[in-house]
Amino acid sequence: MEKNNIKLTTAEIAILWRTYIHNTAVRCFYKHFLQHLQDVEIKSIIEEVVVLIETVIGKIEAIFEKEYFPIPKGFSDKDIDLSAPALYTDLFALSFVYRGGQIIIPHYANTLTKVTRIDIYTFFAECLYSEAELHKKSLNLMLSKGVNDRPPNIEYPKSVEFIQHQPSLINTWLGEKRPLNTLEITELFVGIERNAIGLILLMGLIQVTKDKEIKDHLLKGKKLAEKKIDIFDKLLRENDHLIGFPVTMEVTNSTISPFSERLILFIISATSQVSVSALGDALSIFLRKDLVAHFSLLLADVMKYGGEGLKLMIERGWVEQPPQPIDRNEFYKS
Template sequence: MEHNIQLTTPEIAALWTTYIQNSATNCFFKHFLQKVEDSEIEKVVKEALFLGEKYNEEIVKIFSSEGFPIPDGFSDKDVYLSAPRIFTDLFALSFVYRVGQMTVPYYASVLTKIARRDVVAFFDECLRTSVKHYRNALELMLGKGVYDRPPKIPYPKKVHYIHEQQSMLGSWFGDKRPLNAMELGEIFYVIERNYIGLVMLIGLIQVMEDKEVKDYLVKGKKLAEKQVEVFNKVLKEENHLGNIPVSMEVTDSTVSPFSDKLILFLITATSSAGLDLLAYAMATSLRKDIATHYATIMVEVAKYGEDGLEMLIKRGWMEQPPQAMDREKLR
């Protein structure tokens, strides 16, 4: 029968990864809720925490029924609720929005790789509720005036076809065709997510005492600044107004509300997610100069993520994902 079917590797990977990631972001939501002042933002953050905890409870049930070990992940030991706030309410809202940007496509992708009915039903529920919550966060950002809309272009008068390959791909130097809608959209979102990441890094650097981790965060801040600068320059050169998001302030607190392990994991994990998004942006860019920008930055982001991973492993903070049996060692 269906319930006797063993979990496949994609199903194990999806459940395990979801548990770890939710346990990390839940710590941030708990911190925000201790200090939030805006009642509308509080409601959205509470919903985010409720969903994250609900999803993890379901994963525990599935793993327990399979005799599968529950991941350690992150817990209340990694968030210090009495610590002063380091981010404003607007950043808390932007954080929820950014998490939604990552989880909605993640759950959609997972659903294309799994088959067991209970696991499919679980991730289907994750996707539907995450989409609804993301829309709530987006609507609130629009209402608060902190959502910077992507660039607009005049509507075309008719359908056009590409006749000259050189004009579409663009040359390495000299004249270039105008950016198309897909390219403009992806450039906007590269800037937006790096700006949100930049604000987060400013706050985390401010409270970090460990020199090695702090140096890593500073390096990440410079990498985020570079991406904002590079792609804002592209927009301005194309006579589009550079994306200048509404300021989301960081407080003057120097007391960390999070464990060093949680901070290092979150920054490393978001770097990996950013690499995936840069690859997608590169794939949709037909102009060679834009693709070159992406390719160059992807190398730096990949190296940055690798450095973070090595630091997690060196400190014994990296939980090992479920692995296949090493049959060579059984010989």
């Protein structure tokens, strides 16, 4: 079979489709940011982000057109009001790029392990490189502006050690009294950082959402983000690794929504999906029983919350159906 005749696999279809939907969604946020940015350095990065997003969207459209595959609807200028006042400050726009990189880079890296057609592999490899470069720029700029906290430092160990196989030591290692190790400290710190950015996002969206049912859902998400920050912060404080995490007010006083309610629900639903993955990853490396208990309960909370958001979207007819294979059971009906 010639290379040009190789059809897209289900994995490639799913990844291209999902990447397209998510890029059209975040494009709306970046377009809103660009309308109001004052900081020249931040504006330059946001402009680069928009160019990359437009490039990714355009290339996926070209792939689908070549395959005679229907292009998803996604989100468009109909989901954004460019005349609306600024909802977030310049610094939040910068942190949005930084947080986006934390989500998108693992997505592209994971994608490379699932695709097999070389042109699709090359496309996502290029996406990964470009996103990593932008993330590095946003990180450097955040550090230069003093709006990014580094994870805690520790004294370097003097030698390599192994856990001894003794019941008393195993109980200490798996119990709640053992000091946090570097793997656990990292997950707790990143969890605080991730939820702090999400909390600011929610604060702005709550402020402009008119639909009571959607606003109640966002308020519930805000409480859940605050709960996670409190738990992670307490665990770090108990081990003298971090004292608080300042969540600065990066939301303006505007009450005019720049975004459609469909877009708002989608973005929050997407962040819930990311949170499920992050909590699961953390659980896979924890050994302290109290950490496992905390994260297991939070995982259940986030999954429930995500399900409630999806239900709201389905009830309003706002969920675009992912590509489906033929239901052959229909052929068997008499």
